[in-house]
Amino acid sequence: MLSKKDSLYANPIEQIAAFRFDDAVVRVFPDMIGRSVPGYATIIHAIGLLADYYTPANGICYDLGCSLGAASLSMQAQITAPNCKIIAVDNSPAMIAQFRQHYQKQDDTATIEIHCADIRDIDIQQASVVVVNFTLQFIPVADRLSFLSKIYHGLLPGGILILSEKIHFTDPKQQQLQTDMHHAFKKAQGYSELEISQKRMALENVLVPETVATHQQRLQQAGFASAEVWFAYFNFTSLLALK
Numbered sequence: 519m520l521s522k523k524d525s526l527y528a529n530p531i532e533q534i535a536a537f538r539f540d541d542a543v544v545r546v547f548p549d550m551i552g553r554s555v556p557g558y559a560t561i562i563h564a565i566g567l568l569a570d571y572y573t574p575a576n577g578i579c580y581d582l583g584c585s586l587g588a589a590s591l592s593m594q595a596q597i598t599a600p601n602c603k604i605i606a607v608d609n610s611p612a613m614i615a616q617f618r619q620h621y622q623k624q625d626d627t628a629t630i631e632i633h634c635a636d637i638r639d640i641d642i643q644q645a646s647v648v649v650v651n652f653t654l655q656f657i658p659v660a661d662r663l664s665f666l667s668k669i670y671h672g673l674l675p676g677g678i679l680i681l682s683e684k685i686h687f688t689d690p691k692q693q694q695l696q697t698d699m700h701h702a703f704k705k706a707q708g709y710s711e712l713e714i715s716q717k718r719m720a721l722e723n724v725l726v727p728e729t730v731a732t733h734q735q736r737l738q739q740a741g742f743a744s745a746e747v748w749f750a751y752f753n754f755t756s757l758l759a760l761k
């Protein structure tokens with residue numbers, strides 16, 4: 519999908535509004551996420567590999583907080599079992615409109631169903647794989663356990679949840695170092711100090727990161743048998759939770 523260069527925070531903004539997944543963000547989203555999340559492309563590719571490993575014939579996968587469908591499309595490209603379905607859900611009308619506009623069903627590949635809905639409200643059933651790629655961090659902390667419990671109950675025995683998140687560290691030195699390294703990553707991707715600091719302000723209280731330990735405890739509370747980190751790059755991590 520073609521993406522414009524993200525320059526949303528390039529000029530000084532007097533009153534920085536809380537970050538929203540609106541039309542302006544959608545227009546630059548692939549460029550924004552690729553230059554902001556260390557390892558994003560690697561995670562997207564691996565989601566397809568994992569989905570192929572875990573999805574049997576007639577299997578169902580979910581991509582919750584799908585944005586423009588990068589994870590769905592990776593699963594669709596890599597799942598080899600026949601007659602599979604990917605249910606992609608996002609509550610941003612702008613994201614869903616753009617995803618629908620570019621989505622083309624290919625013969626002999628899994629079908630993608632695209633829904634505009636709040637992922638806290640949808641039913642999850644008979645899932646082999648559920649992907650929550652950098653989206654739980656935008657759900658209010660108070661709603662996270664019930665959301666993960668719903669995913670657990672919607673997975674088939676032996677199913678997996680792939681949960682990717684920005685991570686917080688309890689040790690202040692570690693937190694500072696990992697934050698500095700993330701900013702160094704963004705600078706190396708061409709973002710200026712101003713862009714980095716204005717975006718950080720926009721995300722304050724909108725993106726709420728937690729520690730890996732908190733995620734693992736909550737996943738266990740939700741019912742998962744195990745939850746381990748399979749990918750980490752500075753303060754960005756992806757976990758595999760097994761039912």
Ligand SMILES: C[S@@+](CC[C@H](N)C(=O)[O-])C[C@H]1O[C@@H](n2cnc3c(N)ncnc32)[C@H](O)[C@@H]1O
Nearest residue numbers: 539583585588608609610636637651652653656
């Ligand atoms: C960082 S993006 C996810 C990126 C995407 N999963 C990917 O791999 O490219 C977060 C997405 O979650 C969506 N989102 C946030 N809260 C949501 C909710 N309660 N229900 C549905 N979607 C939500 C946003 O609209 C946004 O598109």
